[in-house]
């Protein structure tokens with residue numbers, strides 16, 4: 001028994017080696033938040049600062065020294081300093097020989113400098129292995145520990161250095177994607193700016209459509225009633241009007257997700273090839289379809305929630321109670337067609353919303369990533385067009401008995417729901433044309449690489465080469 005207890009004891013101390021020491025240059029927002037997260041993940045942290053004695057509060061347990069002293073004690077150094085101040089690193093170069101430098105910097109706008117920040121850093125400190133990455137994180141997310149499963153990108157010329165940074169990032173709960181050599185640094189630096197850009201167009205379109213329909217409905221519903229009937233129904237702005245605007249914006253945005261795909265297909269059919277670039281506007285439109293869909297889903301959610309509160313509104317309760325008290329109400333006959341119409345209207349609304357949510361879920365990276373390419377395109381295209389058809393049908397049934405009534409056209413204007421059915425109807429008709437067997441066959445061939453050459457173009461080209 002005795003030898004066993006002796007041999008176990010030294011193993012116990014050997015199993016708890018000292019945690020790895022990591023260095024952070026810069027005690028600003030990012031430096032402090034990153035340090036806190038590293039300490040909580042079990043690392044030791046040393047800061048390199050211009051003023052180690054007066055740099056303000058730092059996370060508990062961290063040390064702070066001069067840049068040179070801090071660099072000597074660690075092999076991995078995070079540069080949490082703005083690029084404008086990188087020049088001090090050149091004088092530090094001898095102390096950074098053989099170290100891994102992680103460049104987390106971002107710029108305020110694209111193409112601010114002729115070379116990527118990380119490439120500039122590598123030029124200043126040629127003896128170090130620079131890794132670009134983690135720059136899509138925010139100090140706020142680090143501070144609050146909102147990192148689980150978050151995707152971050154890395155690039156760099158040294159595989160060993162990238163490996164070390166990736167291991168550290170994984171320990172923080174991040175998912176790491178290697179984007180290759182340091183030449184990808186510019187792309188990584190553009191990411192935080194680009195992410196915002198993809199949302200810009202969809203949000204602008206959504207705001208534009210919302211504003212247009214809000215004022216259109218305001219004039220037709222509220223102002224019309226005031227001018228023509230002397231009734232003040234302005235309270236309707238809050239719920240009724242809003243609940244007309246939301247589904248309208250949602251349906252138009254959803255159809256705008258599928259319109260560029262249809263236009264692209266017709267363009268390919270017209271050109272007889274898939275190898276010519278689409279115009280820039282179409283490219284940009286195609287690239288923000290996911291964001292358009294998510295905005296559409298947001299408005300659909302609002303529509304669903306607003307619909308729930310309709311029965312509990314004061315004005316609705318008031319109307320019901322006064323109808324019950326009023327003995328002279330017209331008898332309420334059961335109309336089978338009306339019953340069919342209202343039930344279908346609700347069912348289509350519910351089904352449409354269900355498929356909408358399903359579409360939204362598959363656009364999440366964690367769900368979409370688990371699908372094969374065919375599964376993903378099946379869901380996004382087939383299910384997408386099905387959702388659009390159901391939601392459009394929901395709109396048509398809403399107005400099924402209103403289309404021919406003259407009272408629908410207040411001040412000779414069509415109601416908003418009619419206007420909003422134009423874009424989805426056009427998309428669905430064009431899509432139906434594309435599904436015709438003869439058209440579909442040609443399009444499939446084009447998409448598999450077949451080209452319909454234009455004899456005239458060929459002649460033109462050969463003329464040029466002959467000259």
Ligand SMILES: NC(=O)C1=CN([C@@H]2O[C@H](COP(=O)(O)OP(=O)(O)OC[C@H]3O[C@@H](n4cnc5c(N)ncnc54)[C@H](OP(=O)(O)O)[C@@H]3O)[C@@H](O)[C@H]2O)C=CC1
Pocket residue numbers: 025026027028029030031048049050051055079080081082083085088104105106107134135136137138139140
């Ligand atoms: N804040 C954020 O959410 C994110 C920031 N980033 C990037 O991280 C970097 C730092 O950002 P952030 O922490 O917000 O910036 P801060 O301005 O808060 O901090 C920068 C730090 O750099 C050091 N510093 C400032 N001037 C000089 C200089 N002339 N020479 C040497 N060191 C200097 C200072 O530390 P000291 O006084 O100790 O020397 C200062 O605290 C930037 O490149 C930014 O793009 C990237 C992703 C997210």
Ligand SMILES: [Cu+2]
Pocket residue numbers: 247303349394
């Ligand atoms: Cu609806």
